[in-house]
Amino acid sequence: MTHPVADGEWHRLYPATPFLRGGIVVIAIIGYLFVQFRDLFIGVFIGSVAGRGPSEDPFTRWLLEHAVLALVLVFAGLVLVIGFGWLSWRMHTYRVTDELIEEREGVIWRRHRRGRLDRVQGVDIVRPLFPRLFGAARLDISMAGSDGSIRLSYVASARADELRAGILAAASARRRSESEAGEVERNAVPGPLPRPDSAGPTSRLQGAIVARANEFLAPELREPVDAASLVTMHPGRLVGATALRFGALMLLALAGAIVAAFTRPGLLFVLVPILIAVYGIATREVLRSLQYSIAATPDGIRVGYGLLSTTNETLPPGRVHAIELSQPLFWRPFGWWRVRINRASSLARDGGTSIANTTILPVGTIEETLRVVGLVLPDWAEPTEFTVSPRRARWVRWFSWRRNGFAFDERTVVLRRGRFWRTLTVVPFARIQSVGVEDGPLARRLRLARVDVHTVAGVVRARVGALDAEDAVGLWRDIESRTLAALT
Amino acid sequence: MSELATAGQEWQRVSPLYVRVEMLTVAIPGLVVTGGVIAAPLGSGIAALWALPVAAFVIVVLLLVFTPRRVRSIGYQLREDDLVFRRGIMWHRVVAVPYGRMQLVDVNRGPIARAFGLAELKFVTAAVATGVVIPGLPEADAEALRDRLVALAESRRAAL
Numbered sequence: 001m002t003h004p005v006a007d008g009e010w011h012r013l014y015p016a017t018p019f020l021r022g023g024i025v026v027i028a029i030i031g032y033l034f035v036q037f038r039d040l041f042i043g044v045f046i047g048s049v050a051g052r053g054p055s056e057d058p059f060t061r062w063l064l065e066h067a068v069l070a071l072v073l074v075f076a077g078l079v080l081v082i083g084f085g086w087l088s089w090r091m092h093t094y095r096v097t098d099e100l101i102e103e104r105e106g107v108i109w110r111r112h113r114r115g116r117l118d119r120v121q122g123v124d125i126v127r128p129l130f131p132r133l134f135g136a137a138r139l140d141i142s143m144a145g146s147d148g149s150i151r152l153s154y155v156a157s158a159r160a161d162e163l164r165a166g167i168l169a170a171a172s173a174r175r176r177s178e179s180e181a182g183e184v185e186r187n188a189v190p191g192p193l194p195r196p197d198s199a200g201p202t203s204r205l206q207g208a209i210v211a212r213a214n215e216f217l218a219p220e221l222r223e224p225v226d227a228a229s230l231v232t233m234h235p236g237r238l239v240g241a242t243a244l245r246f247g248a249l250m251l252l253a254l255a256g257a258i259v260a261a262f263t264r265p266g267l268l269f270v271l272v273p274i275l276i277a278v279y280g281i282a283t284r285e286v287l288r289s290l291q292y293s294i295a296a297t298p299d300g301i302r303v304g305y306g307l308l309s310t311t312n313e314t315l316p317p318g319r320v321h322a323i324e325l326s327q328p329l330f331w332r333p334f335g336w337w338r339v340r341i342n343r344a345s346s347l348a349r350d351g352g353t354s355i356a357n358t359t360i361l362p363v364g365t366i367e368e369t370l371r372v373v374g375l376v377l378p379d380w381a382e383p384t385e386f387t388v389s390p391r392r393a394r395w396v397r398w399f400s401w402r403r404n405g406f407a408f409d410e411r412t413v414v415l416r417r418g419r420f421w422r423t424l425t426v427v428p429f430a431r432i433q434s435v436g437v438e439d440g441p442l443a444r445r446l447r448l449a450r451v452d453v454h455t456v457a458g459v460v461r462a463r464v465g466a467l468d469a470e471d472a473v474g475l476w477r478d479i480e481s482r483t484l485a486a487l488t
Numbered sequence: 489m490s491e492l493a494t495a496g497q498e499w500q501r502v503s504p505l506y507v508r509v510e511m512l513t514v515a516i517p518g519l520v521v522t523g524g525v526i527a528a529p530l531g532s533g534i535a536a537l538w539a540l541p542v543a544a545f546v547i548v549v550l551l552l553v554f555t556p557r558r559v560r561s562i563g564y565q566l567r568e569d570d571l572v573f574r575r576g577i578m579w580h581r582v583v584a585v586p587y588g589r590m591q592l593v594d595v596n597r598g599p600i601a602r603a604f605g606l607a608e609l610k611f612v613t614a615a616v617a618t619g620v621v622i623p624g625l626p627e628a629d630a631e632a633l634r635d636r637l638v639a640l641a642e643s644r645r646a647a648l
Contacts, residue, residue, distance in 0.1 A: 344614055432589075433585075433589045433613040433614050433615035433618055434583055434584060434585040434586070434589060434613055434615060434617075434618040434620070435583070435584055436581055436582060436583035436584075436617075436618075437581075437582050437583075438579065438580060438581045438582075439579070439580050440578065440579045441578055441579075444580075452617065454583075454613070454615035454617040454618045455615055455617075456614045456615055457615065457616045457617075476582070476584070480570060480584040480586070483586055484569045484570060484586055487569075487586055487588045487589075487644065488569075488644075
């Protein structure tokens with residue numbers, strides 16, 4: 001199956017790329033220079049202000065004496081920068097074939113990078129605010145293992161959607177033909193391929209402006225019709241949930257600031273920046289999670305985020321290594337949960353814990369949570385029978401020993417932890433890398449042990465402690481034998 | 489727990505020579521530190537400061553005393569489909585790694601180990617937490633074991 005994107009031709013990036021990459025810097029430099037030499041400009045163009053002769057500052061005087069030379073220098077600098085930008089744009093090309101995606105760049109130091117399509121872990125489309133205004137988007141193609149990622153910044157918005165569809169179609173086609181075993185959590189929803197939705201060459205300026213405005217106002221319109229979001233997030237809930245999660249911290253900072261304002265105003269210099277930081281983080285979390293959507297497409301699960309700068313990523317089937325459902329204390333009364341995942345992408349490794357890379361549901365009711373988990377693991381249900389810690393574990397798990405435990409189903413191991421801050425970790429056997437069982441001096445006296453399920457690095461750590469030693473060793477054995485069974 | 493996890497199985501041990509490697513890697517920095525902190529009482533003339541080098545020396549001796557047991561606690565088994573590794577006397581750790589999950593097998597030689605003709609095998613899976621390193625293998629054994637494991641991993645390779 002060859003997608004039209006996999007044409008094997010070398011393509012260039014979006015023509016405005018050098019400007020978009022350097023744009024903000026250039027504007028900042030121009031702004032800085034303008035502020036610095038405001039007087040000078042006024043002096044040159046309007047005539048020197050009364051009382052301030054042109055000979056005040058030696059540098060200014062020199063500049064005025066050699067105005068032509070200075071202009072030539074500035075012009076030459078501009079030509080050099082623009083020329084280099086143009087050249088690097090000319091030299092930066094990419095192509096997609098049936099098996100590979102390749103990227104070449106660099107003027108003086110050439111770099112050639114290629115990735116195999118069957119190693120693609122996910123394709124994200126990121127539209128930062130500034131490039132988004134110009135109808136450009138960044139394409140992040142994350143690869144498994146040490147291959148690194150291929151980052152195309154920037155391509156035209158419509159082209160980005162087309163590329164993503166093509167790469168994902170090729171990637172899942174290759175994977176499907178390779179192996180079915182172990183792909184238990186494949187969730188290929190039957191349905192038509194997302195139509196490439198190419199806008200066509202809009203030659204008329206008016207058409208282009210209208211298209212841009214549409215893209216900007218309604219990014220979802222660009223998504224295929226069959227990809228209706230499974231969860232609709234009310235902004236109010238997002239604000240409330242974030243406030244509750246950071247609630248204690250926010251209240252503390254606010255109270256501290258108010259008290260300080262009345263007693264020792266000097267402290268405000270410390271507290272106000274803290275206040276701003278805490279509220280800033282909370283606001284950013286909310287802003288980034290607004291317009292959240294999640295949907296099943298034939299190429300995988302599509303998660304979209306963001307109001308001003310948008311991120312839109314697709315997880316190919318079977319690329320989720322661990323799932324964590326968690327419920328902060330103050331979410332209890334509302335029954336809200338958050339869903340985070342581990343996945344084997346290099347972006348997750350160097351991009352750290354950015355929300356879009358790890359959180360597939362920022363906040364949702366239990367039904368929505370299960371629906372999202374069902375996307376990743378079809379027909380998954382929370383096991384009813386958990387093997388929990390023995391009574392003597394109350395010395396190390398004061399409140400949670402009755403809840404702290406594990407359970408199995410045919411495909412996954414489920415670890416449950418926490419009485420107040422509840423988490424439920426689900427790991428498919430087919431994705432487990434190795435498994436360990438550990439104890440220490442104190443645990444050994446209590447005949448307790450801990451099981452650590454090793455998955456790819458990420459925000460989810462699948463381990464459960466304070467289990468009865470015999471249960472723990474049994475769990476360790478069971479996980480290993482089921483992992484081996486899932487491997488073959 | 490470790491008795492439970494390992495009951496009725498034969499463990500492969502690391503070379504007895506590895507005890508000396510471990511002892512040297514503990515003793516050399518330990519004695520350097522002890523010698524360093526001797527400067528404190530000698531320089532200041534405060535008698536109470538002699539506690540520092542004495543404490544350092546006692547710690548080094550204790551570490552040395554436990555080294556043979558620590559080394560003896562290291563063991564591994566090559567089972568049909570996976571490798572089981574264990575170590576630790578205070579904090580036990582037993583890890584099972586399916587052959588199909590091994591991505592790389594490294595043979596590393598440190599300067600002290602090399603003097604005794606020993607090498608260590610390091611297993612790399614997609615998970616950082618796996619952390620399985622078998623130290624103290626004779627070089628020839630290490631390489632033979634690596635080749636065997638690579639072949640096993642190759643035959644059981646599975647999608648990530």
